[in-house]
Amino acid sequence: MKKKASIASNLIGILKIRLLKFLFPALFAFSIIFIMSESAQGQDCSVVLKIKDPMPVCAPSTVDLTLEAITTGSTNGLTYTYYSNPELTIIVPSPTKVKAGIYYIKGVLTGSCRGFVAASVEAKVNDKPNVIIPNPVVKSLNGRADLTSSLITSGSDTGLIFSYWYDKASTKSLSTPQSTVNGVYYLKGTSGNGCSDIQTITIND
Known part of the structure; x- marks a missing residue:
């Protein structure tokens, strides 16, 4: 008992x-x-x-x-x-x-x-946010492109803070995403709760 x-x-x-x-x-x-x-x-x-x-x-x-x-x-x-x-x-x-x-x-x-x-x-x-890049291959103008354009991440979750990287592990930051030369880069979107998603984008002529 x-x-x-x-x-x-x-x-x-x-x-x-x-x-x-x-x-x-x-x-x-x-x-x-x-x-x-x-x-x-x-x-x-x-x-x-x-x-x-x-x-x-x-x-x-x-x-x-x-x-x-x-x-x-x-x-x-x-x-x-x-x-x-x-x-x-x-x-x-x-x-x-x-x-x-x-x-x-x-x-x-x-x-x-x-x-x-x-x-x-x-x-x-x-929840993990969704970073969507409708066109993962971007045409450059005079060998450069603006990765911060809202058109590049159209369709992604709202309210994300974007950062730009040379590597998928996001250890090497891209300092000039507004004027980026041809190459492969990574766009990372971070939500207010600290969770993030990262996607690849390629710039070429």
């Missing part, structure tokens, strides 16, 4: 945190703390799980829920298990690479002082 009561108390605590996090997001911008105690042999034990939501990633990347930074500040010695439902019955098979969503981390403390605690964590995966 005691174990069932502890599980019920744990579930109620998680739901309360989810409600507070929804109503007052500013309070939980950095971390949430949920404390639950479960006595062992009459001993009063407290287990603390402190959660900081991981940084958003850009699709098609996934989120690693096992990062140490997510549970920094929690009780030492906790063993973590990851779930996809607040009842803590469906284990996440690959917590190192999850898609966007709400998940639940359960921390278990063993030894003379035993206890467990659970809290929610949110994984965010931002």
Whole structure:
């Protein structure tokens, strides 16, 4: 009976945190703390799980829920298990690479002082923007072309900030995209959430 009561108390605590996090997001911008105690042999034990939501990633990347930074500040010695439902019955098979969503981390403390605690964590995966170049081969005028022309990226997502590169890895910047000589270049469009797409364009006579 005691174990069932502890599980019920744990579930109620998680739901309360989810409600507070929804109503007052500013309070939980950095971390949430949920404390639950479960006595062992009459001993009063407290287990603390402190959660900081991981940084958003850009699709098609996934989120690693096992990062140490997510549970920094929690009780030492906790063993973590990851779930996809607040009842803590469906284990996440690959917590190192999850898609966007709400998940639940359960921390278990063993030894003379035993206890467990659970809290929610949110994984965010931002959409990758679309950079569209209708005509990937541009005719130059007197051996030069303007890569900043809006016609070149017509059809791309709105609000993108474009940058221009010599390489697909975007490590060598093109300093004069308004007057570019013949060659192969890369146009990178970055959205407000920091995600980007990059496409190739060729300039020739």
